[in-house]
Amino acid sequence: AQTVTQSQPEMSVQEAETVTLSCTYDTSENNYYLFWYKQPPSRQMILVIRQEAYKQQNATENRFSVNFQKAAKSFSLKISDSQLGDTAMYFCAFTMWTGNMLTFGGGTRLMVKP
């Protein structure tokens, strides 16, 4: 079975600064996907960024980038130039290559302070 661990229950960052959220996972699979999802307060969960395990290049989406370390089974999210709208719960998630169910980490609550 796969497990996903987010070791930071809560984090805060000043507006315009950079913050990194940690995620580690455990799997015996070689082909899989990793995701970061964002859940703003009382709003819909949305995908932030996706990484395919076979790709060595780290995924980036505007201010969001990941540091994917396959051997270490680590998948951290870096948010640059943090904005107030980044305040949300962030979930790291895993799914196998065949696209089965998502396994989520426990989440990290991020607060961006003005």
Add this chain to the structure above:
Amino acid sequence: EADIYQTPRYLVIGTGKKITLECSQTMGHDKMYWYQQDPGMELHLIHYSYGVNSTEKGDLSSESTVSRIRTEHFPLTLESARPSHTSQYLCASSAYEGVENTEAFFGQGTRLTVV
């Protein structure tokens, strides 16, 4: 616009009542999921479906039941609601396979309170 819808958004109901939480998606996705999100915000998979007439229980034991008679519809039913069922319920869907289609789309959730 393709999306996934959950109704109701909020529900307060008495103990012992039967309730059905609705979930519909317009994306033609084969896979659908129900997650229960506890006050600490952790997500637990309670049911999933790979297609019509396919339903499976998830990692977290739940007294709820689901059905999948149509591709777009995946309702969750509690025959007799109890206060322990108070939680947020999130519905999600995803396409079957393929790099670009593994993203799961989530509904806005139903916040259920059983009094």
